[in-house]
Amino acid sequence: MGSIIFLVVLVVVVGWLIGAYNGLISLKNQTLNAFKQIDVQLKRRHDLIPNLVNAVKGAMEFERSTLEAVIQARNQAVKVNATGPEGIKQISQAENALSSALQRLMVVVEQYPQLKATGNIGQLQEELTSTENKVAFARQLYNDTATQFNTKQQQFPTNMVAGLAKAQPADLWEIEDQAEKAVPQVDLSMKPKV
Amino acid sequence: MSDDTSRNLFQQQEANRRRTVLLVIGFVAFFAWLGFGGDYLYYLSTRDAPNTAYHHIFPWFGIALTAIALLTAWYAYATGPEKVLWSTGARAIVDPTDPQERQLVNVVEEMAIASGVPRPRIWIVDDPDPNAFATGTDPLHAHVAVTRGLLELCSREELQAVVGHELGHVKNLDVRLMTMLAALVGAVALMHDGATRVLRGGTNLGGGGGGGSRGGGKKGGAGPLLAILLVVWVLSWILAPIITQILALAVSRKREYLADAMSAQFTRNPLSLASALQKIEGAVAPTAAIKRGAAHLCITDPLGRRLTAREGLFADALATHPPMAKRIAILRGMGYAQLKKEGGTVA
Numbered sequence: 187m188g189s190i191i192f193l194v195v196l197v198v199v200v201g202w203l204i205g206a207y208n209g210l211i212s213l214k215n216q217t218l219n220a221f222k223q224i225d226v227q228l229k230r231r232h233d234l235i236p237n238l239v240n241a242v243k244g245a246m247e248f249e250r251s252t253l254e255a256v257i258q259a260r261n262q263a264v265k266v267n268a269t270g271p272e273g274i275k276q277i278s279q280a281e282n283a284l285s286s287a288l289q290r291l292m293v294v295v296e297q298y299p300q301l302k303a304t305g306n307i308g309q310l311q312e313e314l315t316s317t318e319n320k321v322a323f324a325r326q327l328y329n330d331t332a333t334q335f336n337t338k339q340q341q342f343p344t345n346m347v348a349g350l351a352k353a354q355p356a357d358l359w360e361i362e363d364q365a366e367k368a369v370p371q372v373d374l375s376m377k378p379k380v
Numbered sequence: 381m382s383d384d385t386s387r388n389l390f391q392q393q394e395a396n397r398r399r400t401v402l403l404v405i406g407f408v409a410f411f412a413w414l415g416f417g418g419d420y421l422y423y424l425s426t427r428d429a430p431n432t433a434y435h436h437i438f439p440w441f442g443i444a445l446t447a448i449a450l451l452t453a454w455y456a457y458a459t460g461p462e463k464v465l466w467s468t469g470a471r472a473i474v475d476p477t478d479p480q481e482r483q484l485v486n487v488v489e490e491m492a493i494a495s496g497v498p499r500p501r502i503w504i505v506d507d508p509d510p511n512a513f514a515t516g517t518d519p520l521h522a523h524v525a526v527t528r529g530l531l532e533l534c535s536r537e538e539l540q541a542v543v544g545h546e547l548g549h550v551k552n553l554d555v556r557l558m559t560m561l562a563a564l565v566g567a568v569a570l571m572h573d574g575a576t577r578v579l580r581g582g583t584n585l586g587g588g589g590g591g592g593s594r595g596g597g598k599k600g601g602a603g604p605l606l607a608i609l610l611v612v613w614v615l616s617w618i619l620a621p622i623i624t625q626i627l628a629l630a631v632s633r634k635r636e637y638l639a640d641a642m643s644a645q646f647t648r649n650p651l652s653l654a655s656a657l658q659k660i661e662g663a664v665a666p667t668a669a670i671k672r673g674a675a676h677l678c679i680t681d682p683l684g685r686r687l688t689a690r691e692g693l694f695a696d697a698l699a700t701h702p703p704m705a706k707r708i709a710i711l712r713g714m715g716y717a718q719l720k721k722e723g724g725t726v727a
Contacts, residue, residue, distance in 0.1 A: 220496070223493060227493070308479065309479065309482070312479065312482060312483055312486065313486070315486075315536070316483075316486035316487075316489070316490060319486075319490045319540075320489065320490050320493050323490050323491075323493045323494035323646075324493050326494060326648070327493065327494060327495075327496050331496075
């Protein structure tokens, strides 16, 4: 009788171990995948910016400094060759700088109605809005998944398996620039507000 | 996504898988009942016939109807999404031509990233009434369709919220269950119409059976049993389309609240879905392009039925969608809670 109870307990414990381990591994891979998604979207953004700058350059001669800030921030961001969630601090700093530079540019573009009137700019604006949103949503998904992963590996009793699954707390993607936090969201939608 | 919501998501996915299987089993069993029941009635009615007359022994009807049901279910699973889209006259956006379509494609891509599902195929229904629906069998084979009216009416944020709602349906596998249901409801309606003609011949046959057993004094127990069986069998023929309709209605209401919540989770902006729903609600015209069969797939009742506006036992049983006012109120509540947490003010 005693051995049967022992066996049952053993099966339950081993079953739980397998479940907890696999759960952690699955979350770890989801976190990595979510991070890859951010990378993809950042690359898209880097490719879009030269087009944007070319499109507005002619009409905005006297806003040269704003344009140059964007180009510089973009080049800085491309240069960062950190990969994986470990390099997240470095990447996010460069990308956040680029985000604020782009936001300043879009504010300036808003002030030139003749620029907005040409269809080309409207289209580019839409692309830029979308790209910024994609980056933001990819970041949101990464942060959500990483938070879930971190919570799981720190919670009792799953934390006992965390070492076995080589689970390390993943860094969250934070907006560090206080100024950017304060800046209200620029409305780039093509539709009038109702 | 907190741990709690992800657990709910898995539960919801599991429940939807299970319900789809149950739906198919129920569908096939129902047809088997119709077929084999008919066989049995026919068997009883020919049992006392003279030796030279026809005796119905081999259950042809049962086997044939079960086979038809299996084929239909398989066909519905394989082509259900196409059929639903076809019935609404939607056209796929492959290469977006105008800024509106471009924006829609962008918004869907953004929401696909936010929800972590692959980008679904995007369709437009050329209808001036604002509405949207999702269909498909799983996130890899999903379709999102919006009407032209929705693109005209909604701001970018509102469109995003509506698409988020639809991708919520995709992510928790609501689309599989609801598309299957749409396809099977359509199949039952079609078969019912066709079979009613056959049934008219069958009632004579059944009536003859009843008379025959009453005449035979030896089998006293078979008389009432046969009569009850006959009544139930005929009733199931008559009620089949009504039952499937009620099923379609009952299955879709609760999940609208859930999809609303998922949209809020993806966009982090419940207020934009609230204002989108309000605009959609304000457009009173029914969506002409979307017929009864696909009504339960839409974000709002395309038939513009008054029932949807009410809550209560009767409306609960017959409306495909929960009351819009309640959905908006819940979303507003989420939005204000969020604003309060962030220290903002309520506009």
